[in-house]
Amino acid sequence: MGIDIQEAMHTAGTIGPPGLSDGSRLYTQTHPRPERSETGAWIGIFAIVMSFAAFTSAMIVRQGATPDWVHFELPRLLYVNTLILLTSSLTLGLASKRLRSVAGFSATAPTEKAYSEGMIWLAITLGLGGFFVIGQILAWRVLAAQSFFLSTNPSSSFFYVFTAMHGAHLLGGIAGLAYMIRKLAKTNGTARTTGLPALSVYWHFMDGLWIYLLVLLMVRT
Amino acid sequence: MKTELLLFAAGLALLGSELGAGSPPTPPATGTISGKVTYTGTPPKMKPIDMAKEPSCAKQHATPVMTENVATGPGNSLEYVVVYISAGDTPGAAPTELARYDQKGCQYLPHVLPMQAGQVLQIFNDDQTSHNIHPLAKVNPEWNKSQPAGSAPIDTKYDKPEFIPVKCNIHPWMHGYFVVLNTSHYAVTGQDGSFSLKGLPAGKYTVSAWHEQYGTQTEEVTIGNGETKTANFTFKALPY
């Protein structure tokens, strides 16, 4: 089991600035552990992967259960949405690159320029996220117009379930993004955005998850 | 002189008419519609019900109980047909006497129970086992209650006219009907297929006969004071 590795990590970790390795409050700095919010993000991703794995297996079982599966054309709009989401990942990358110094990973104080640019990129990311969600809803309407509803056929049922679940999770990301922007704006950049790496991890994952779902839906429906 | 007599007579007549108007009118004799419900063709043969699952009921029946969806009698008579006034009758207030429905020997007694809308219905469990009453109402509210052995009767009523199939969820063979009507004039045919609707004031009526399997037939009947008219119904039966 991983205990030994952990111990190694500890001994490595205990080499810290003198005076900090005693029981005083600064002890934690001597531990090269990831940001807790980032750990949280990864654990969350772990759980979400599990959920969608469950949904997927349900889909496969259900499709195998009875030959009543109707295949339908995915709304073109979805591909546009995909592009939007991919771009948003890109812009978030640009944002965190600029805000990194703000995020307290480097000793240098943030340059005013980096900060303002970073904020703009964050805002753009937020906007793109919003567009994606709206786009998804429009895609639903397109499908509904072809009278494919939630209960029409297992294929459409799963389509709505998948897109809805993904959308819900993405809204979580959007909320986090908004919170981050507010926090930064309030303190114009001096607030340490420790949540930003976690947020990026989550956002990129949402991105990947969508690609997976899109492929799955293309193959299955 | 003659004129005086005439006047006098007229006066008397007037007086008489005055008096007549004052005194309560003797009710006009009411009429009756009676008749017989029969079938043509061959009805399906009723099947024996195996109650082995419920010994406490099985032992109450010397001969196996038969299904009752098309119960027939001698002379092609058709049982369990509800004959009622479907038009021309002005329904009075719901009667105060209760419509009683029994669960006995894992059978519904009677198989078909007509009642007037709003009339109180009382359901008894006379068996040593739990029963479950599930009237599959669509117009009226649907409910589904179990009635353990020896528990108090269930009181309920239906406000809208409807033909409601009743089933027991515990004993699938138990099937019956609540027939909720908007009139107080109704009857269910017995084994001889005969019925009679009494106490009908003179007038023009639509008489309907309803059978759970063969649907409804209607007849126009006009009766005067104290008349008795006959209305016969004939349903077409199929073996399957």
Next chain:
Amino acid sequence: MGKVFAVVLTLITLVSVAFFAMHTWWLPPDISTTGKAVDRQLDETLIGTGVLFLAGQLMLGFFAWGASDKDRAEKIKPFPGGATPLVTAAIILVGIEIFTLTFVGSKAWGAIYLTQPDPSSIKIDVQAEQFAFYFRYQGPDGKFGGVHPEKIDDGSGNYFGLDPANDLAARDDIVTASLVVPVNKPVALTLHSKDVGHSFYVRELRVQQDFVPGLDIPLHFTATQIGKYEIVCTQLCGLGHYNMKAYLEVMSEEDYQQWLKTQGGQ
């Protein structure tokens, strides 16, 4: 206190085991060709686990006894040999137990569920519904009529949704509320459900099989004892679950033929 615990635990253990050993409450005699293996499997498991149970509980009581009433001066004693031999022993012993049980058990299971029914076996269609079983025999023509769910009508006794009007094969199908089979003749059932999940359980046959709505599930057995046995539902199916049962009547060949004659078709 430790001694008290040891005594109480020992009593509980012995009483519990006694009732198993004395067969005070026990399975009904098996009447199937496949049940013997199940019973043997049960006995083996009983002995194996009985030993484990006694050993475990008595050891616990014994140690508790030993660990009680120590004065402050007394030193604690380490467990002889430490953890490693104990763990290895456990792994090996339980491992062997598991291996044998699986090896023997899978055969007992296979005999019931992984074999094909004898082609000559009597085919009977079983339908479970809230809350009764109904059984359907092919009748003289040796064919089952088609099933049409929308035609199902308990009121007229058409439990299977047959269509005798248009389906000649359905007319002579025999539908009963009891499962009647000849002794020593293989019987092949097809289980399907009208509404929700149910289960087919006959203790004496040592078989249990769920009905799954939407599936036709095969189950076959051969009854070796004439008599009347209960078929009960073991899958929670609604308010009448407790009362969902039917009878399995195992008859001599002659009685069976006689019974068939008395049963009319649709």
Next chain:
Amino acid sequence: MHDVSSQPVAHQHIAPTGFLRKYVFSLDHKVIGKQYYGLALVAVFVGMVLSWLLRLHLAYPNWHIPLLSKFSSTGAPGGVMTPEYYLSLLTMHGTLMVFFVLTNAPFAAFGNYFLPIQIGAEDMAFPRFNMMSFWTTFVAFLVMMASFFVADGPPISGWTAYAPLSAVGGDAGPGLALGQNLWAISIALFCVGSLLGALNFIATTLDLRTKGMSLARMPYSTWAWFVTSVIALLAFAVLLPACILLILDRVAGTSFFIPGGLILSDKLQPHSGGSPLLWQHLFWFFGHPEVYIAILPSIGIIATILPVFTRKPLLGPRALIGSMIAIGFLSYMVWGHHMFVSGMNPFSANIFSVPTLVITIPATVMTLLLTASIYGGKMRFDTPALFCLGFISVFISGGISGFYLAQPSLDTYLHATYFVVAHFHFVMAVASLFGVFAGTYFWFPKMFGRMMNETLGKLHFWLTFVGVYCVFMPMHYLGLVGNVRRYSAFVDDYLAPLIPVHKFITIAALLTGAAQLIFFWNLIWSRFRGPVASENPWEATSLEWSTTSPPPFDNFGGKHPVVNNGPNEYGIEGTNGSDYVMQTAAPRSA
């Protein structure tokens, strides 16, 4: 963790003022732990009363249970339960006990309170998530209880809610309309709450361990909570989708679990093509790990408490932790053993049977290690110690019957009989609760600063210990005779002779239940009247005993303990004549 140093976050050091923030919407893991414990207490009380009613009805079907008709006139006309009401109460008993008691008490309640303290942290990694997870669970509880008060009562489909019975709606029977909706919504909420909680536990264990608290030095209870939270994260992440699909089938007319051509209440159901087995697969993929979510924390608690009272180190701690991990791992490969006879391919039964039996190996190892740890100890028989012994005993009893049910060939006979009821009550319910009792008597001084009453405690133990054997051991015999479970009355000919056994069980159950009232009373009495507890009344080693009872808001009064020793240092030359060494004590030269 930079923010700890440079920028203290609000929750970390400043205790909130104001009632709401302090006791209701508190971010303090200790308060949240107590809230979970309280919720579990309420749930277990309701669940227990339900079991009384169920037992009474089974043994004396025609007895008019007082007040019951007041509570539900349709469910129990004149105090005699209708079959559907029996099943409603049965469903609620199972659901409340499994979810709101066995998941909440040993895992969420004690875990929340003691996991951070045992690793020397000031709080959970995400205090806000922590608060949300409790209040989500609380709402889930309210929604579940609400089903008692809707038109035709709680659902009658059992805590496993097998489709299509649970999916088709009111036509399938009373309680399956609104009641089942509430059930599904409640469970979905519960999943969300548990997921948040599990996430928190994992992150906390990984990131917030104090200096020197290597994984190897974590107390076994912390290990158990950690492993359990990983299991829970996976399990509830699967149950949640299952519930969502179930809800859609019920309210949106989809057909995930409902096949076509079903006739219920003489109505052809408007569904087609669904797979009832799909629900069973999803449910049991959660359901089996759920058993370990209930039992592992208790094993950890016992493993932590036992050495304190035997005054000697636990035998083979690494093997014990290894077994926990092994069980957690295996628990995901065995769900099929709940479905041997449920219509899945019979071949898979043999396949599922093997890992199921293999699980008995780590289980046996753990049991043996615990038992052998008692050997040669200087046992102190305080109430927690007694419950440790009791735990080992009932865990053996419950584990043994697993050998039977793990074998398809025997499951064909024993499946869905009282043998199964006996099995999971012993191994999951009673064992887990013994862990909770031990934990309560052990940690109460730390949580409330007062000792619990020993006399009442011992009385509670003896009555409970003997009681549970009287209740559940006979159920094995009933199972052997083939007594089917979930029957609201025994109308089958072969069940009549068993009624006396059922009467015996009922009386035993009532008495055992009454014994729990002693426990409830002890809690209340000791909370206010109990003797004041010292910092470390049991002379234990783990970190929670190195702080005040109860601990300050930030657990260690602004300091962070430094850990130099493992949690297992008993029966040795300790400081000034004691026979143990605290984890925070100076490193031992050995």
